[in-house]
Amino acid sequence: MRVSRPPRPRRITRRAVGMGAAGLVGAGIGVGLVRRRVRSTPPVGEDAFTVAGLHLPADATHHEIEIDDGGRVHAVERGSGPPIVLVHGITASSACWARQFAGLSDDHRVIALDWRGHGQSMAGSGGFGFDRMADDLLAVLDALDVHRAVLAGHSMGGMITLHTALRSPDRLQSRVAGLALVGTSPGPPLGVTFPPLVAAGLLAAARRPLLAADRRGKGLVPQGTASTVLSRLPFGSRADRVERAFALSLAGVVAPSAMAELLGAMADFDVRDRLGEIVLPTRVVAGTRDLLLPPFHSRRLVAGIPGASLTMLAGCGHMVMLERPEALDAVLRELSRTVGGPRLLDDTDGNVRDGVAVPGVGGRDPNDAEPMGRA
Numbered sequence: 001m002r003v004s005r006p007p008r009p010r011r012i013t014r015r016a017v018g019m020g021a022a023g024l025v026g027a028g029i030g031v032g033l034v035r036r037r038v039r040s041t042p043p044v045g046e047d048a049f050t051v052a053g054l055h056l057p058a059d060a061t062h063h064e065i066e067i068d069d070g071g072r073v074h075a076v077e078r079g080s081g082p083p084i085v086l087v088h089g090i091t092a093s094s095a096c097w098a099r100q101f102a103g104l105s106d107d108h109r110v111i112a113l114d115w116r117g118h119g120q121s122m123a124g125s126g127g128f129g130f131d132r133m134a135d136d137l138l139a140v141l142d143a144l145d146v147h148r149a150v151l152a153g154h155s156m157g158g159m160i161t162l163h164t165a166l167r168s169p170d171r172l173q174s175r176v177a178g179l180a181l182v183g184t185s186p187g188p189p190l191g192v193t194f195p196p197l198v199a200a201g202l203l204a205a206a207r208r209p210l211l212a213a214d215r216r217g218k219g220l221v222p223q224g225t226a227s228t229v230l231s232r233l234p235f236g237s238r239a240d241r242v243e244r245a246f247a248l249s250l251a252g253v254v255a256p257s258a259m260a261e262l263l264g265a266m267a268d269f270d271v272r273d274r275l276g277e278i279v280l281p282t283r284v285v286a287g288t289r290d291l292l293l294p295p296f297h298s299r300r301l302v303a304g305i306p307g308a309s310l311t312m313l314a315g316c317g318h319m320v321m322l323e324r325p326e327a328l329d330a331v332l333r334e335l336s337r338t339v340g341g342p343r344l345l346d347d348t349d350g351n352v353r354d355g356v357a358v359p360g361v362g363g364r365d366p367n368d369a370e371p372m373g374r375a
Contacts, residue, residue: 044245052242054098054322057105065143067116071124073136075113075144079105082336083146085176086112086321087137089155089183090262091251093119096154099325104332111149113140115157117258119250128261130269134164141175148177150336154321155293156262158184159269166274177339178281180332183290183318185297186304187270236289236317243322275304282308283335285328287316 049055060078067073076094078101086097094112104110114121116136117128126132137160141149151172153161158181164172165179231244282305286298295312302310311331316323 044242048242049246049249052240052246053102054095054242054246056095056098057101060101063144065140067124067126067136067139069124069126069132071116071126071136072122073113073116073140074120075111075140076101077109077111077144079107079109081108082340083109083111083149084332084336085141085146085149085151086110087151087153087157087161088112088115088118089157090259090266091118091254092154092247093250093253095119096247096250096319097321100321100329100332103325103329108333108336111140111144111146113137115160117262118254123258128258128265130160130163130265131167133160133265134167137161137164138168138171138175141172146175148339149175150178150180150332150339151176152180152182152332153184154182155184155318156266158182159186159266162186162271162275162278163269165278165280166271169277169279173280176280178283178335179278180283180285180335181298181301182285182320182328183287183293183298184301185293186275186301187272187297189266189293189297233291234318236287236323237315238323239317240323243319247319247322272300272304275301276306278305278308281335281339283311283331284308285311285313285320285331287313287318287320287323289315290318292318 056076057078060076063075063077065073065075074094084100084104086094086100088094088096093114097110097112101110101112113136115133116123126135140146151161153159161179161181162184231248232239234247235244282301284298284301284305286293286295288295298310298312302308311327313320313324313327316327320328
């Protein structure tokens with residue numbers, strides 16, 4: 001049955017506001033959308049996740065990599081061949097790549113990690129800044145002796161990928177030969193740079209309910225109607241109930257205090273003026289129905305990174321790896337083949353729409369409502 005909007009939405013908004021701010025990068029932009037009418041659905045169990053192919057392979061190898069600040073990063077790998085390294089977004093974990101393990105690990109060495117504070121990884125004394133997380137990524141690549149890999153980053157994982165490529169280019173290029181940026185952004189998720197005092201106020205407002213939830217021993221994901229709505233936001237026009245429940249189950253592992261720290265790192269992230277320094281062959285993938293990081297972010301990436309190409313997936317939302325696994329796998333395979341030989345930067349222009357090249361790299365679709373702000 002359909003449930004009408006609660007007459008007093010304040011409880012939903014306050015519990016959801018921290019997640020909505022994290023939807024600054026992938027978990028719940030636009031808290032006002034929680035006021036929509038939503039459909040109540042019964043809970044989804046582990047058996048449904050198994051049937052839907054949302055569990056990592058039973059024969060995968062698990063690694064625990066010690067980090068120099070006392071932290072520990074959990075990584076999973078399966079298969080042999082050209083390496084593909086997968087890094088997830090905020091509130092997810094290595095498990096979100098289950099369908100890529102199924103689709104790619106027969107002929108590739110597929111590796112996925114849990115960022116600190118996510119999945120089975122633990123944070124050390126260094127906190128959650130992007131410098132620290134870039135070091136975690138490089139430590140994993142070193143520990144697993146990865147060479148000439150495709151590095152695919154989704155949402156916040158794409159931001160950290162960009163940050164690493166610009167902060168430690170030589171070290172990353174000794175391990176990675178190509179980048180795939182999936183549903184991510186080179187700068188402010190809303191496309192606007194706020195004045196410092198305004199930005200500080202917004203960040204404080206986003207952190208407050210998260211820290212309060214942590215003090216009360218509450219989880220990151222609110223319950224009831226708010227949970228239902230938040231589970232819908234990251235998905236596109238064909239949102240699947242099991243996939244939505246799976247995404248929420250991953251978020252439930254993340255501590256609200258960790259999310260509060262990550263918000264600061266994401267708020268400070270802006271490499272729009274430095275995209276021309278990226279020298280690795282790059283593929284950008286976006287869903288046309290991504291509400292959290294809309295397609296104009298991906299167009300900016302392609303416009304700024306030399307030789308980058310864009311794959312737009314019609315009707316797809318933010319969770320590309322779950323919604324369109326075959327299309328994403330195809331992009332990763334193509335990039336892996338491209339970088340398998342001598343490293344050459346492709347200087348051809350062209351976007352890709354569901355695998356078909358279309359003109360106008362970095363061009364703006366007139367149907368995309370890009371907000372005001374620095375281009």
